[in-house]
Amino acid sequence: MKRKAFADILKERVLILDGAYGTEFMRRGFKKSPEEILIEHPEAIKKLHEEYVKFGANALLTSTFGANPIKLSKIGLESHHDEIVRNAVRIAKSVSKGALIFGDIGPTGDLPYPIGERTFDEYYENFQKTAKILLEEDVDAIILETFTDILELKAAYFAVRDLSKDIFLIAHLTFDENSRTLTGTDPVNFAITFDDLDVDAIGMNCSLGPEEMLPIFEELSKYTHKFLTVEPDAGKPILKGDVVEYPIKPDEFAIHMDSYWESGANIIGACCGSNPAHTSKISTVIGKRSPVERDEKHLFAISSPSNVVNFDKFIIIGERLNPAGKKKLTEAMRTENVDYVVDQAREQVEKGAHALDVNFGVEQTISKNFMSKSVASITYKTGSPLSLDIQTPELLEFVMKRYPGRPLVNSARAVEDEFLKRADLMKKYGGILLALSMGERVPENFEDRKKSISHILDMAESVGLPKDRIIFDPIVLAIGAGADARETIKTISYLESLGLKSSFGLSNVSFGMPDRSYINGAFLTMAILNGLSSAIMNPLDEIVMGNLKASLLLTKRSQIEVEKVQGTDELLNLVLTGAEERLLSKVDELLKTQEPVSVIENHLKPVMDKVGDLYGDGKIFLPQLILAAQTAQKSFEKVQKLIPAGGNYGIFVIATVKGDVHDIGKNIVATIVKSAGYKVLDLGRDVPSEKIVDIAEREKPMMIGLSAMMTTTAPRIKDVTDEMKKRHLQIPVIVGGASLNESLAKALGADFYAKSATDAIKYLKTLKIS
Amino acid sequence: MEIIQIVPNEVALPERAIAARMGFKGLGSIPSEFRKQYEKAMSISMNLAKPVVAIENFVPYLSNGTLAMDTIEIKGTLARSQLGKSVEITAMLVTLGSAIDDKITELHEAGEELESFMLDAIGSELVEYAARHVDENLRSKTSLKGSARIAPGYVDLPINLNAWFASKFGEAIYVRSDPQSFTFLPRKTISAFIGWSN
Numbered sequence: 029m030k031r032k033a034f035a036d037i038l039k040e041r042v043l044i045l046d047g048a049y050g051t052e053f054m055r056r057g058f059k060k061s062p063e064e065i066l067i068e069h070p071e072a073i074k075k076l077h078e079e080y081v082k083f084g085a086n087a088l089l090t091s092t093f094g095a096n097p098i099k100l101s102k103i104g105l106e107s108h109h110d111e112i113v114r115n116a117v118r119i120a121k122s123v124s125k126g127a128l129i130f131g132d133i134g135p136t137g138d139l140p141y142p143i144g145e146r147t148f149d150e151y152y153e154n155f156q157k158t159a160k161i162l163l164e165e166d167v168d169a170i171i172l173e174t175f176t177d178i179l180e181l182k183a184a185y186f187a188v189r190d191l192s193k194d195i196f197l198i199a200h201l202t203f204d205e206n207s208r209t210l211t212g213t214d215p216v217n218f219a220i221t222f223d224d225l226d227v228d229a230i231g232m233n234c235s236l237g238p239e240e241m242l243p244i245f246e247e248l249s250k251y252t253h254k255f256l257t258v259e260p261d262a263g264k265p266i267l268k269g270d271v272v273e274y275p276i277k278p279d280e281f282a283i284h285m286d287s288y289w290e291s292g293a294n295i296i297g298a299c300c301g302s303n304p305a306h307t308s309k310i311s312t313v314i315g316k317r318s319p320v321e322r323d324e325k326h327l328f329a330i331s332s333p334s335n336v337v338n339f340d341k342f343i344i345i346g347e348r349l350n351p352a353g354k355k356k357l358t359e360a361m362r363t364e365n366v367d368y369v370v371d372q373a374r375e376q377v378e379k380g381a382h383a384l385d386v387n388f389g390v391e392q393t394i395s396k397n398f399m400s401k402s403v404a405s406i407t408y409k410t411g412s413p414l415s416l417d418i419q420t421p422e423l424l425e426f427v428m429k430r431y432p433g434r435p436l437v438n439s440a441r442a443v444e445d446e447f448l449k450r451a452d453l454m455k456k457y458g459g460i461l462l463a464l465s466m467g468e469r470v471p472e473n474f475e476d477r478k479k480s481i482s483h484i485l486d487m488a489e490s491v492g493l494p495k496d497r498i499i500f501d502p503i504v505l506a507i508g509a510g511a512d513a514r515e516t517i518k519t520i521s522y523l524e525s526l527g528l529k530s531s532f533g534l535s536n537v538s539f540g541m542p543d544r545s546y547i548n549g550a551f552l553t554m555a556i557l558n559g560l561s562s563a564i565m566n567p568l569d570e571i572v573m574g575n576l577k578a579s580l581l582l583t584k585r586s587q588i589e590v591e592k593v594q595g596t597d598e599l600l601n602l603v604l605t606g607a608e609e610r611l612l613s614k615v616d617e618l619l620k621t622q623e624p625v626s627v628i629e630n631h632l633k634p635v636m637d638k639v640g641d642l643y644g645d646g647k648i649f650l651p652q653l654i655l656a657a658q659t660a661q662k663s664f665e666k667v668q669k670l671i672p673a674g675g676n677y678g679i680f681v682i683a684t685v686k687g688d689v690h691d692i693g694k695n696i697v698a699t700i701v702k703s704a705g706y707k708v709l710d711l712g713r714d715v716p717s718e719k720i721v722d723i724a725e726r727e728k729p730m731m732i733g734l735s736a737m738m739t740t741t742a743p744r745i746k747d748v749t750d751e752m753k754k755r756h757l758q759i760p761v762i763v764g765g766a767s768l769n770e771s772l773a774k775a776l777g778a779d780f781y782a783k784s785a786t787d788a789i790k791y792l793k794t795l796k797i798s
Numbered sequence: 799m800e801i802i803q804i805v806p807n808e809v810a811l812p813e814r815a816i817a818a819r820m821g822f823k824g825l826g827s828i829p830s831e832f833r834k835q836y837e838k839a840m841s842i843s844m845n846l847a848k849p850v851v852a853i854e855n856f857v858p859y860l861s862n863g864t865l866a867m868d869t870i871e872i873k874g875t876l877a878r879s880q881l882g883k884s885v886e887i888t889a890m891l892v893t894l895g896s897a898i899d900d901k902i903t904e905l906h907e908a909g910e911e912l913e914s915f916m917l918d919a920i921g922s923e924l925v926e927y928a929a930r931h932v933d934e935n936l937r938s939k940t941s942l943k944g945s946a947r948i949a950p951g952y953v954d955l956p957i958n959l960n961a962w963f964a965s966k967f968g969e970a971i972y973v974r975s976d977p978q979s980f981t982f983l984p985r986k987t988i989s990a991f992i993g994w995s996n
Contacts, residue, residue: 605831649829650820650821650915651820651916654911655912658911687978689976689983692914692918695906695911695914695915738957738979739951739957740957740958740979740980740981
């Protein structure tokens, strides 16, 4: 079937895809993989296909999920690759009775470099071998399903699309309950990355039941304009004796399908644990429906595998991955020292860069292998999306094709031949283009820049590159060479008036001048005031970063927001998102291989330290800190119970002083201290001084925390410290509350003043457990 | 003395104020990640809070050169600047009642610290905006010029004035103050004066 004809069908009606093969064969008593069954018992494959068609499937997957050379080599069947793939298609066709045949391609099971060892090119070559046979056997569509990594999926996509522009192509990722794939991609990232590509439908399958998958699918549907496909599992598998069972029966499964249809699904099937009865129920519920029209959002964003950077806020693009004037980086690139490059990248990200510009200097001296390894390492290891500052068209194309996400491409001038070539690459490989508001010559003033912007917009429109995939560089020239920086500012203002995004290379303005940081900082402030969207700049320059922060606050474009502090640290993600049950499961997993003490010392405590640092650095807000502490607390308690005598984690006594009934601050501190593994004796509010000292004398805590909100109750702190002196108790006292400050705390006899909720932990760490 | 019951839902309670109270500084709203918990806490607040205001007007006089009304002297620069020229002074005591306090404690004891914290923040803002609600109503009904609404404990307005508020109005709306610290119980309670001048 031709691609367009397929798309026309989907505009008219929702298609029902078949269900599981692997798990269904297991249920029917087969112990081997579908590929082996295909060789040894082709009649079993044929029978299951027949049943799916009989029970209402409009489309069948060929039994080729694992039939790619890399995967087949793991079970010694790579020499049967051609035979398996061809026979799989032929068997499906022989019983299809008009149902469409989807050539199925699954992942290799190997992770990409630098998480694993596989390269894009190995994936590409591997999948192309399978795709070639599927196309020769004239399947109606190819589906890439159950992929857990966006680079591997991209490789599979190009492997197919490079062979045929006329095959209907579907790409699926598999998400975990945290809405991310194994290597960290979320559905928004998937949508923006694959919307740029020439794929027909995107979707998801496997790993989650229909209820858990729905919110992830809904998120995907909001951001893509492609057709949508979905195949949830029949719930989470349950092991009963030797038998694996999937709990969601056909009736229940079909009820959920209504929600998928409402969210815009065009092709609906079922994955692991399903069988023809599920297909029958889905068909009954959804089978004759027209698709729902969707209203998709467009994001002006770039991405790495685990991070989407949206230009709705001001974006800092680190400039330091550029060997010009940097001996060590030049040497690292010459010797292909990827680790050094990643360290340079990480430093910028830690200092606040949202994305990184990567420039390889004299590109002819750099190997393609080093380029692609550097790009993969930076994006996977730091989570930062990249601005690909690569000038040689072939090298740029090479890297764009292998980029694991949606890049920024830096750059194209308003010169027809150059711009159109870049536009072609953008359409083929995806991304956002940084377009320079200059032609062949350096612009002298705003009018020159304005003409270039107009020319770019005309050229973009002529080739169908939408405006929301272009960011304009207003061109910054060195004032030391006589340039007037105000012409750049006028251009930024003009771009803002047209609703267009802008980004520039900040440091150019001060080239050759003394006091560069001050010039850069002031110029950035002016630019932000006039609407600059992003800058390629040095995040390590504290003066410039200080100016930036202040400018954004003053222009109400504050960067204050809830940071998505997510990445590859699973435990951190779990505590920050309040995933208490999943954290407990993760802790159970850790306890299978590690001692309880190790789980606390090497996992839970470091995570809460990180949370404390994030709060201290202003990256998370107080409610996030409380949620994280509350979430971690149960895990700590659980593990501590496994340690003989509960372990020795030190006691912290806390109370609100006599006469004070305001205890919310005290409660928060108690929760945070508990979440760091200490035993907390919370004496409550309005506590008499004698009681606090009595308990301290008896329990011998590491520290006493006292809270006093009112000026009238602050003196009660002194009652406690005086009583302690009287009894010769040498226990450090930390105090906090709205009425206190550092000097008053000292005057009241306290050892420490807690300015913020995490200070108690900070000081506790400096003390030894007695 | 007049007792005014306020329907919690009728108090214009801006989300930005609650967000700021919770520590989401500069955001202007509750982030989507916390909206579910926020809405739950808000719903609990609206069910449990019983805002009530006890209010009375007094004619001020000078007692040995110090501003006075009823049985109290109102000392300090804040009182002088805001109430000094008043021909009449309104005293009000606003409380949300004790149910919300109890729920905050209950949630804390159950380990639901975030919910407890959110409820506390909403309660603090709700009582403040309930007072503002009454304040606006009073200003709309008079031709006199109103001062800023000032509360004991702020600047140099003595906090022990809360004892007078509790003795004057407390019985009517079930509020008491601690004899030493002068904090109110229930905790979501605030007191205030507004001076009215020609």
